[in-house]
Amino acid sequence: MAAIQIDQVKKRYGTLQALGGVTFSIEEGEFFGLLGPNGAGKTTLISILAGLNRADSGSVKIMGHDVVRDYRQARSLLGVVPQELVFDPFFTVRETLRMQSGYFGLKKNDDWIDEIMHNLDLTNKADANMRALSGGMKRRVLVAQALVHKPPVIVLDEPTAGVDVELRQTLWKFVSRLNREGHTVVLTTHYLEEAQALCNRIAMLRGGKVVALDSTAALIRRISGSQLEVQLAGEFPGSLAPLLSHPAEPGSNKYVFRIADYADVEPILATLRQNGAQIEDMQLHQADLEDVFIEIMEGSK
Amino acid sequence: MTGFRTLFYKEVLRFWKVATQTLTAPIVTAMLYLLIFGQVLEGRVEVYPGVSYTAFLVPGLVMMSVLQNAFANSSSSLIQSKITGNLVFILLPPLSHWEMFSAYVLAAMVRGLAVGLGVFVITAWFAHLSFVAPLWIFAFALLGSAILATMGLIAGIWAEKFDQLAAFQNFLIMPATFLAGVFYSIHSLPPFWLAVSHANPFFYMIDGFRYGFFGHSDVAPGISFAIVTTFFVVLAGVAITMLKSGYKLRH
Numbered sequence: 177m178a179a180i181q182i183d184q185v186k187k188r189y190g191t192l193q194a195l196g197g198v199t200f201s202i203e204e205g206e207f208f209g210l211l212g213p214n215g216a217g218k219t220t221l222i223s224i225l226a227g228l229n230r231a232d233s234g235s236v237k238i239m240g241h242d243v244v245r246d247y248r249q250a251r252s253l254l255g256v257v258p259q260e261l262v263f264d265p266f267f268t269v270r271e272t273l274r275m276q277s278g279y280f281g282l283k284k285n286d287d288w289i290d291e292i293m294h295n296l297d298l299t300n301k302a303d304a305n306m307r308a309l310s311g312g313m314k315r316r317v318l319v320a321q322a323l324v325h326k327p328p329v330i331v332l333d334e335p336t337a338g339v340d341v342e343l344r345q346t347l348w349k350f351v352s353r354l355n356r357e358g359h360t361v362v363l364t365t366h367y368l369e370e371a372q373a374l375c376n377r378i379a380m381l382r383g384g385k386v387v388a389l390d391s392t393a394a395l396i397r398r399i400s401g402s403q404l405e406v407q408l409a410g411e412f413p414g415s416l417a418p419l420l421s422h423p424a425e426p427g428s429n430k431y432v433f434r435i436a437d438y439a440d441v442e443p444i445l446a447t448l449r450q451n452g453a454q455i456e457d458m459q460l461h462q463a464d465l466e467d468v469f470i471e472i473m474e475g476s477k
Numbered sequence: 478m479t480g481f482r483t484l485f486y487k488e489v490l491r492f493w494k495v496a497t498q499t500l501t502a503p504i505v506t507a508m509l510y511l512l513i514f515g516q517v518l519e520g521r522v523e524v525y526p527g528v529s530y531t532a533f534l535v536p537g538l539v540m541m542s543v544l545q546n547a548f549a550n551s552s553s554s555l556i557q558s559k560i561t562g563n564l565v566f567i568l569l570p571p572l573s574h575w576e577m578f579s580a581y582v583l584a585a586m587v588r589g590l591a592v593g594l595g596v597f598v599i600t601a602w603f604a605h606l607s608f609v610a611p612l613w614i615f616a617f618a619l620l621g622s623a624i625l626a627t628m629g630l631i632a633g634i635w636a637e638k639f640d641q642l643a644a645f646q647n648f649l650i651m652p653a654t655f656l657a658g659v660f661y662s663i664h665s666l667p668p669f670w671l672a673v674s675h676a677n678p679f680f681y682m683i684d685g686f687r688y689g690f691f692g693h694s695d696v697a698p699g700i701s702f703a704i705v706t707t708f709f710v711v712l713a714g715v716a717i718t719m720l721k722s723g724y725k726l727r728h
Binding site: 228230249250252254258260263276277278280283325 | 479480482483484486487490491494495558562563565566567568569570571572573723727728
């Protein structure tokens with residue numbers, strides 16, 4: 177059974193089509209990335225599956241439970257870390273986590289609350305008021321709140337936006353552990369290297385539609401080869417122009433070649449040398465998710 | 478049940494943590510009303526035979542405090558949660574619309590009744606009160622607080638900013654409570670305003686509540702009770718329908 181099954185979901189705000197018939201499913205145990213530029217519909221989709229918003233048509237099921245008709249089961253199986261940094265200023269960290277447990281129907285949850293706090297480095301802030309915490313600490317509490325009921329499906333909506341390196345590492349260590357223990361994880365992020373490192377499968381959204389859906393490895397393979405970037409002093413030999421991945425910008429002395437193999441590098445360098453062009457700087461880029469992302473987003477315009 | 482209990486507890490804890498503002502302040506305000514109006518009008522106005530003006534005023538002030546604070550609790554809690562965004566913590570868990578309704582309304586009733594009790598305990602020193610029918614006192618206090626708690630819930634769901642909530646409070650709730658016979662018997666009004674007062678459901682809450690003390694009222698308490706109960710059922714129906722449909726909350 178799919179952890180999340182999204183079927184023909186449409187959502188419109190006035191004249192804006194936020195989601196135009198989105199269909200895909202996420203299997204149990206996956207670490208799934210939901211990528212796309214701002215306004216692509218990621219947060220709208222997450223809001224619909226969390227019950228914070230309702231689709232105009234189509235259906236979403238969490239482990240087989242419809243998020244509208246069967247909302248109690250669906251919501252108890254889902255833990256969502258919202259994108260906005262929200263908190264209730266009336267309470268301490270521990271009170272917040274105890275109350276969140278209570279909303280999910282859990283009474284004696286302190287052992288698990290302690291474990292979450294330990295894993296997110298929150299233990300020494302347990303009795304601090306939410307108002308007194310730094311942004312990063314508040315973000316940790318948001319993550320902890322989403323996990324109080326040990327949800328089999330965890331959704332993180334840009335959890336690392338504006339977050340320091342330490343928290344990012346703590347967070348990914350903990351979330352990866354939960355994923356290894358069988359929790360399904362869905363992640364949206366603008367940090368593509370993060371998605372590349374963590375996610376086994378990725379969906380890309382643009383303008384409310386799925387424009388790519390594949391395993392991370394298969395997506396990266398779509399862009400074959402690498403790029404050689406050189407910065408030259410002197411004349412650029414015209415004979416090399418067909419090898420450029422895109423025409424050089426006027427006034428710039430930076431040139432990017434597309435190469436299929438490392439063996440292609442030497443002939444280019446030889447031609448440059450023979451034409452008296454001096455290399456000021458040189459870099460070799462392996463194609464990564466960012467290249468794929470840019471290509472797909474450009475291509476779907 | 479745990480979900481409901483937790484939300485109820487959270488709502489009570491929320492106003493308890495700022496008790497100066499949510500409990501003490503309204504009690505002091507009611508006391509000021511009693512001191513000023515009681516001082517000015519004592520001996521000049523006798524609404525019911527044998528009942529001093531101050532004694533007449535006390536139940537009205539108690540009920541007014543119950544009503545205003547019940548409304549303030551549910552409405553301000555919701556609008557704050559909506560504007561700061563932390564309402565998401567209540568929308569994400571599997572809380573049903575019944576649980577949300579009962580938790581918000583009961584917690585607001587607790588605050589309304591706590592303030593009412595505080596006002597009563599303090600103002601009762603200033604007047605000689607009787608308790609002819611205590612059951613009516615309880616019945617109208619409970620129903621009145623439940624109605625205003627529900628209205629606060631509806632206003633809190635509907636309002637998108639503090640300004641809209643303030644309009645609801647100042648142009649609807651305040652006039653309706655002040656013009657419901659807190660400070661006077663509506664029988665002292667000209668016929669037109671008497672008729673208007675009969676269309677104000679708040680009037681029946683205060684009139685029935687006062688009957689419990691003095692055994693006198695403008696309308697028979699049974700009739701007031703029926704009207705107030707009907708009003709509550711209708712409002713509760715509206716609030717639950719709003720919560721169930723996700724109106725403005727899950728937009």
